[in-house]
Amino acid sequence: MPQKIVISKPGYDALTETDPNNLIFSSDYNTLKYFTSGSITLDISVGDISLYDEVDIVQHGLDFNPFFQVFVKMDSWSVWQPVAYWTAGAGAYDKFYAYVVDPSDPTIGKRLMVRATGYRETADSFSVEFRYKIFRNNLNI
Amino acid sequence: MAQIIDSYSETNQNTSAADYAEGQSFTGDGGILNSAKFYLKKAGSPTGSAYAKIYAHSGTFGTSSVPTGSPLATSGAFDISTLTTSFQLITFTFTGANKITLTNGTKYIVTLEFSGYTPSYPNYVWTGIDTSSPTHGGNLCYKDSGGSWNAVSAYDTCFYVYKDDATTTTSATTSSTTSTSTSITSVSTIPVSAEKIIVSKSGVDALKATNPNDFIFHSDYNTFKIVATGTATFAISAGDSEVEKTIAHGLSYTPVVAGFAKVVGDVYVLSPNEYGRTITDGVQYLGFLGIAADATNVIFIFNNSDLSAENQTVIVRYYLFEVPN
Numbered sequence: 001m002p003q004k005i006v007i008s009k010p011g012y013d014a015l016t017e018t019d020p021n022n023l024i025f026s027s028d029y030n031t032l033k034y035f036t037s038g039s040i041t042l043d044i045s046v047g048d049i050s051l052y053d054e055v056d057i058v059q060h061g062l063d064f065n066p067f068f069q070v071f072v073k074m075d076s077w078s079v080w081q082p083v084a085y086w087t088a089g090a091g092a093y094d095k096f097y098a099y100v101v102d103p104s105d106p107t108i109g110k111r112l113m114v115r116a117t118g119y120r121e122t123a124d125s126f127s128v129e130f131r132y133k134i135f136r137n138n139l140n141i
Numbered sequence: 142m143a144q145i146i147d148s149y150s151e152t153n154q155n156t157s158a159a160d161y162a163e164g165q166s167f168t169g170d171g172g173i174l175n176s177a178k179f180y181l182k183k184a185g186s187p188t189g190s191a192y193a194k195i196y197a198h199s200g201t202f203g204t205s206s207v208p209t210g211s212p213l214a215t216s217g218a219f220d221i222s223t224l225t226t227s228f229q230l231i232t233f234t235f236t237g238a239n240k241i242t243l244t245n246g247t248k249y250i251v252t253l254e255f256s257g258y259t260p261s262y263p264n265y266v267w268t269g270i271d272t273s274s275p276t277h278g279g280n281l282c283y284k285d286s287g288g289s290w291n292a293v294s295a296y297d298t299c300f301y302v303y304k305d306d307a308t309t310t311t312s313a314t315t316s317s318t319t320s321t322s323t324s325i326t327s328v329s330t331i332p333v334s335a336e337k338i339i340v341s342k343s344g345v346d347a348l349k350a351t352n353p354n355d356f357i358f359h360s361d362y363n364t365f366k367i368v369a370t371g372t373a374t375f376a377i378s379a380g381d382s383e384v385e386k387t388i389a390h391g392l393s394y395t396p397v398v399a400g401f402a403k404v405v406g407d408v409y410v411l412s413p414n415e416y417g418r419t420i421t422d423g424v425q426y427l428g429f430l431g432i433a434a435d436a437t438n439v440i441f442i443f444n445n446s447d448l449s450a451e452n453q454t455v456i457v458r459y460y461l462f463e464v465p466n
Binding site for chain 2: 007009020021023024025026029030031032034037065067068069070083084097098099100101102104105108109113139140141
């Protein structure tokens with residue numbers, strides 16, 4: 001019989017518990033393994049009645065398309081939002097995206113890209129901070 | 142923090158003994174020896190060093206327990222001149238090769254022994270013992286002037302034997318691609334409330350770190366478990382607006398889902414986007430609008446309604462997670 005490593009929450013029997021929520025760790029289930037993390041800040045200035053589109057990259061160097069998770073916060077916010085995210089108000093909208101780029105592309109591969117796009121009716125300057133986690137899990141796509 | 146393997150509290154002490162060595166039989170529990178304590182005071186001005194030692198057991202436990210053979214482990218030295226004239230619990234720490242594993246259920250003797258000191262008037266090291274109504278399962282033993290060990294079934298020595306905390310101090314690097322294969326030959330259960338399993342990042346002390354970011358794994362923190370993952374390929378026709386594509390996930394409940402998508406031939410892999418991105422020819426957008434799951438299917442929502450849209454083939458990868466409760 002295959003052996004397992006199971007760590008249950010206190011009060012649960014690791015030998016019989018089947019609800020993954022009650023297991024701190026179980027070798028039956030894969031988990032997301034961190035590779036790297038960090039932050040990128042885009043400083044944006046936009047004129048009257050103008051679109052903006054700013055991109056920045058993280059060179060992760062992995063030879064595969066990794067699982068990633070990105071969160072975003074504008075300097076006027078008090079909360080972090082998962083990317084993709086968009087918001088709109090009177091005379092303005094903002095959209096935030098993230099991609100990874102296929103490592104087989106010799107020019108732009110092995111990157112995580114974050115992007116902020118939007119529109120302002122009146123000139124504005126602000127910053128957008130992205131926090132990212134890149135995992136070792138290969139998307140295999 | 143060390144944990145007690147066996148003990149007999151100093152609160153039971155009613156008198157004291159000053160022999161060439163004192164000891165007490167006790168029972169191992171499978172832990173790694175960390176330290177021992179005896180309840181000691183001095184009279185006069187004794188000089189020399191004291192040690193705690195662990196021996197194999199001989200005799201009948203609780204009746205005629207005495208040490209046998211050479212010490213299995215010896216603690217670091219304690220300067221007995223620093224004792225006070227009032228009883229104190231004195232700690233003797235075991236390090237290096239002396240951190241032996243005390244087999245679960247096996248009987249041992251812990252002793253207090255001396256170097257450079259013999260008991261003689263007026264200089265003594267007094268060890269707290271219980272001669273009234275001792276309740277520990279083992280028994281006191283002492284070494285006489287001839288070097289022989291003697292058991293006293295009706296007495297117990299006040300003592301503590303500690304084991305290492307079960308925290309794992311394994312250090313791992315997050316950038317290593319080396320894998321190791323471990324053969325698991327037994328299954329055991331450890332109550333998480335009492336023990337911890339910690340794997341820290343390289344360069345971080347697993348015993349001291351408190352930031353979850355510094356742990357590769359920590360049994361105080363749950364992990365977000367992937368219960369299933371898969372890929373699917375969909376044909377998205379030109380003009381499809383907010384079209385849903387589904388794939389059966391095969392679970393008996395509604396899972397939490399995350400996913401990524403790319404147009405075949407493109408180099409960009411997307412998390413869900415409200416709008417999408419310019420695909421290879423640079424003139425049209427394919428939006429990966431969202432991903433969701435119901436009790437049967439994983440549902441992907443795409444938009445391919447740009448004015449110059451063409452038929453596209455999209456490949457997706459999805460992850461199904463446990464449902465947080």
